[in-house]
Amino acid sequence: xxxxxxxxxxxxxxxxxxxxxxxxxxxxxxxxxxxxxxxxxxxxxxxxxxxxxxxxxxxxxxxxxxxxxxxxxxxxxxxxxxxxxxxxxxxxxxxxxxxxxxxxxxxxxxxxxxxxxxxxxxxxxxxxxxxxxxxxxxxxxxxxxxxxxxxxxxxxxxxxxxxxxxxxxxxxxxxxxxxxxxxxxxxxxxxxxxxxxxxxxxxxxxxxxxxxxxxxxxxxxxxxxxxxxxxxxxxxxxxxxxxxxxxxxxxxxxxxxxxxxxxxxxxxxxxxxxxxxxxxxxxxxxxxxxxxxxxxxxxxxxxxxxxxxxxxxxxxxxxxxxxxxxxxxxxxxxxxxxxxxxxxxxxxxxxxxxxxxxxxxxxxxxxxxxxxxxxxxxxxxxxxxxxxxxxxxxxxxxxxxxxxxxxxxxxxxxxxxxxxxxxxxxxxxxxxxxxxxxxxxxxxxxxxxxxxxxxxxxxxxxxxxxxxxxxxxxxxxxxxxxxxxxxxxxxxxxxxxxxxxxxxx
Numbered sequence: 001x002x003x004x005x006x007x008x009x010x011x012x013x014x015x016x017x018x019x020x021x022x023x024x025x026x027x028x029x030x031x032x033x034x035x036x037x038x039x040x041x042x043x044x045x046x047x048x049x050x051x052x053x054x055x056x057x058x059x060x061x062x063x064x065x066x067x068x069x070x071x072x073x074x075x076x077x078x079x080x081x082x083x084x085x086x087x088x089x090x091x092x093x094x095x096x097x098x099x100x101x102x103x104x105x106x107x108x109x110x111x112x113x114x115x116x117x118x119x120x121x122x123x124x125x126x127x128x129x130x131x132x133x134x135x136x137x138x139x140x141x142x143x144x145x146x147x148x149x150x151x152x153x154x155x156x157x158x159x160x161x162x163x164x165x166x167x168x169x170x171x172x173x174x175x176x177x178x179x180x181x182x183x184x185x186x187x188x189x190x191x192x193x194x195x196x197x198x199x200x201x202x203x204x205x206x207x208x209x210x211x212x213x214x215x216x217x218x219x220x221x222x223x224x225x226x227x228x229x230x231x232x233x234x235x236x237x238x239x240x241x242x243x244x245x246x247x248x249x250x251x252x253x254x255x256x257x258x259x260x261x262x263x264x265x266x267x268x269x270x271x272x273x274x275x276x277x278x279x280x281x282x283x284x285x286x287x288x289x290x291x292x293x294x295x296x297x298x299x300x301x302x303x304x305x306x307x308x309x310x311x312x313x314x315x316x317x318x319x320x321x322x323x324x325x326x327x328x329x330x331x332x333x334x335x336x337x338x339x340x341x342x343x344x345x346x347x348x349x350x351x352x353x354x355x356x357x358x359x360x361x362x363x364x365x366x367x368x369x370x371x372x373x374x375x376x377x378x379x380x381x382x383x384x385x386x387x388x389x390x391x392x393x394x395x396x397x398x399x400x401x402x403x404x405x406x407x408x409x410x411x412x413x414x415x416x417x418x419x420x421x422x423x424x425x426x427x428x429x430x431x432x433x434x435x436x437x438x439x440x441x442x443x444x445x446x447x448x449x450x451x452x453x454x455x456x457x458x459x460x461x462x463x464x465x466x467x468x469x470x471x472x473x474x475x476x477x478x479x480x481x482x483x484x485x486x487x488x489x490x491x492x493x494x495x496x497x498x499x500x501x502x503x504x505x
Contacts, residue, residue, distance in 0.1 A: 066173070
């Protein structure tokens with residue numbers, strides 16, 4: 001390159017093998033120096049581009065399917081502590097994202113300049129689970145440093161997966177790395193989340209009241225109570241209401257509402273709530289007292305707003321008992337729930353309410369009253385160790401302008417799904433790591449402590465009857481209004497249909 005450049009500058013010849021730039025206004029006889037310099041610059045730029053390409057392959061938008069056994073973690077999301085070293089020493093220091101980011105960096109997927117700044121690479125999670133909660137189907141979207149040609153032969157990114165997993169502990173695993181469209185956002189595109197909760201039968205046998213009947217009766221009532229959550233309800237008594245309340249005199253909502261949509265999931269205020277587990281709560285709930293209040297009028301200091309409402313699509317309970325491991329499995333009951341989104345601790349409060357009905361601690365009518373907006377009620381919270389995010393559904397990919405399927409659609413179909421290679425890794429992780437871990441959690445001391453807490457539960461029966469009666473009246477008025485609106489809509493459509501028919505005649 002050096003000798004060629006000297007030759008060009010002296011004007012003796014052009015670079016061998018590179019013709020003059022015909023058509024750009026240059027003449028080989030009158031502008032030999034310009035021709036040589038142009039040609040040498042092209043060679044220099046080409047060499048630099050090849051050098052840069054070797055150093056950095058570039059970012060590509062991908063979706064990571066991740067699973068984890070969350071017992072020893074502080075939750076999924078990285079949360080810098082604001083309370084100092086004394087508080088930090090009392091809680092687990094690691095989150096799942098701490099170890100995941102470190103593994104991706106060590107495998108070359110994150111540059112040094114972007115390490116510790118996940119916003120720079122568009123990091124976004126489909127769900128945010130709380131401390132000690134597990135997952136088989138968390139999806140994280142990000143711009144990953146990788147060779148895009150890998151996905152042509154490996155749609156599930158098998159080689160990238162191996163590189164990341166080599167730096168992860170056994171209780172965290174990446175199942176698949178799949179190419180997605182640039183606009184893909186894991187939280188926004190996740191339209192449905194599935195959770196499972198496991199309850200040891202030994203706990204139900206120990207905690208049931210004398211009048212509760214046999215263990216089969218307990219399980220039947222538990223299942224009926226669980227299914228009563230289906231539908232669109234105000235679950236304000238199943239979470240921390242203030243976190244989802246709109247700020248007064250402003251168009252903004254609290255940080256949870258604006259940034260988190262996820263079931264029993266963590267949020268930006270975790271440090272305010274995470275170390276207050278149900279079994280260690282010192283509030284009225286921990287003392288065993290369930291309190292009630294009926295609001296005849298809207299309370300501006302404690303309003304129930306749209307963000308307190310959730311649509312629960314499906315609630316099911318296992319037919320018979322379940323054992324998660326083949327040998328030495330603890331018999332348990334599985335509760336499953338599916339919905340678009342859930343609030344902080346919502347599912348664990350839902351479990352506790354259904355369990356209390358099953359054990360004969362509260363009547364089912366009182367649990368139904370808990371979703372009436374005028375009711376304020378404090379409910380216990382079930383232990384976190386056996387809650388699992390088991391699956392997730394995603395919306396359809398946006399189509400290209402020419403209507404042709406993108407490489408992402410050719411690999412995954414119309415929406416993001418875990419590909420076959422990832423499914424195999426997911427099954428292996430579940431059988432080898434997650435289910436044995438859940439089996440241990442079914443024997444955790446939390447269940448004994450929760451039994452002690454539930455044994456203290458008491459409430460004013462007269463006030464409970466009043467709340468049940470008022471809530472039933474409220475439900476009747478609501479249903480009557482719905483029917484009235486339905487009839488008016490039908491009449492309006494009938495008039496429109498009739499006028500159209502007349503004009504056609």
